Amino acid sequence: MSLPSRFRLLPLGALVLAASACGSSQDAPAREAAVQFYSAVADRDGAVACGLLAPETLDEVEQSAQRPCPQGLFDEGVRAVQDPAEVRVFGTMAQVRYRSETVFLTRFRDGWKVMAAGCTPAAAERYDCRIQGG
Amino acid sequence: MRRFVRESSLSIAFGLLFLAALAGQAVAGWKQVNAEQVAEGLGTVTLPQYLTSADFAVDVAENWQSEYLQFLLYLLLTVWLLQKGSPESKELHRAGRESPKDQKIGPYATEDSPRWARAGGWRTGVYSSSLALVMAAIFLASWLVQSVAGWAAYNETRLQRLQDPVGWGSYLVNADFWARTLQNWQSEFLAVGSMAVLSIYLRQRGSPESKPVGQPHHSTGVEG
Numbered sequence: 001m002s003l004p005s006r007f008r009l010l011p012l013g014a015l016v017l018a019a020s021a022c023g024s025s026q027d028a029p030a031r032e033a034a035v036q037f038y039s040a041v042a043d044r045d046g047a048v049a050c051g052l053l054a055p056e057t058l059d060e061v062e063q064s065a066q067r068p069c070p071q072g073l074f075d076e077g078v079r080a081v082q083d084p085a086e087v088r089v090f091g092t093m094a095q096v097r098y099r100s101e102t103v104f105l106t107r108f109r110d111g112w113k114v115m116a117a118g119c120t121p122a123a124a125e126r127y128d129c130r131i132q133g134g
Numbered sequence: 135m136r137r138f139v140r141e142s143s144l145s146i147a148f149g150l151l152f153l154a155a156l157a158g159q160a161v162a163g164w165k166q167v168n169a170e171q172v173a174e175g176l177g178t179v180t181l182p183q184y185l186t187s188a189d190f191a192v193d194v195a196e197n198w199q200s201e202y203l204q205f206l207l208y209l210l211l212t213v214w215l216l217q218k219g220s221p222e223s224k225e226l227h228r229a230g231r232e233s234p235k236d237q238k239i240g241p242y243a244t245e246d247s248p249r250w251a252r253a254g255g256w257r258t259g260v261y262s263s264s265l266a267l268v269m270a271a272i273f274l275a276s277w278l279v280q281s282v283a284g285w286a287a288y289n290e291t292r293l294q295r296l297q298d299p300v301g302w303g304s305y306l307v308n309a310d311f312w313a314r315t316l317q318n319w320q321s322e323f324l325a326v327g328s329m330a331v332l333s334i335y336l337r338q339r340g341s342p343e344s345k346p347v348g349q350p351h352h353s354t355g356v357e358g
Contacts, residue, residue: 054175056175088289090287091187092177093289093293106176108176113177115176126297133175
């Protein structure tokens, strides 16, 4: 016997609620933003790389380097890495892990931006990053 | 139609209140999330994005699971446990599942009893606990949704703090999951307990949840 029509949406509703927790549909865009950022770093294209930074991260780079971001970015020791090994997305945040370091991204209306890069594990379960916003 | 509305006015009223409160929660929660995002220098989300987010899902599910747990425990415990003077309790001599005659099942069912109450066997057995079974199913399903959505929302916060996300299994023993769960449970249990006790001494004329105004305090299991 099939469910009365008014009950058929209940299981779907529960699944939608659960599925909303999953960020798998954003894995590719987050990964692509990280790849574009590090490609720009590899090409020494500071303008493109800085265009992929979150606003607060860009401000932090310029304050720390005391230079405009396209030049200051490389003063902070950001270096190019390749071949992202793992992408984890939860809501508006993403973590892309490379062999030697990790990058954290956050989603804005106009796409994914790098919030922190050049990150390596530090104390208290946190990462220590070469550049980070906030 | 008018008759339907009159005879279903209780469920209609609470249905409308639920929808209004859910809509209000959606808007208020969306604004709250965006205020936090802006304060952290992060991007804002649209209302449709918020409605499909883990934040909204966990806020809804954590409340649903505790409500249905409350009803489940209330249904089961009032079978055996008593509260002298409370209209929420059975009379003091009637603790337990009661006789088939009292419950109008099997040979004691009437012509207009529900079909499975008349059927006997496993059907009557299942139907006899159908309310608790459905409450339990909804409780478990919404608790599961809370755990998944809560795990995702918690990990989003961890990433904002430049911390690694945790697995779902780890989240089930995490303080965030149990804080959300228990903060809801305590209020539900308090509400039911309060109702059971306050209704011994206080009255609400006309409500079936209250004893009649002039009913003695020691009267148990009497509703208005």
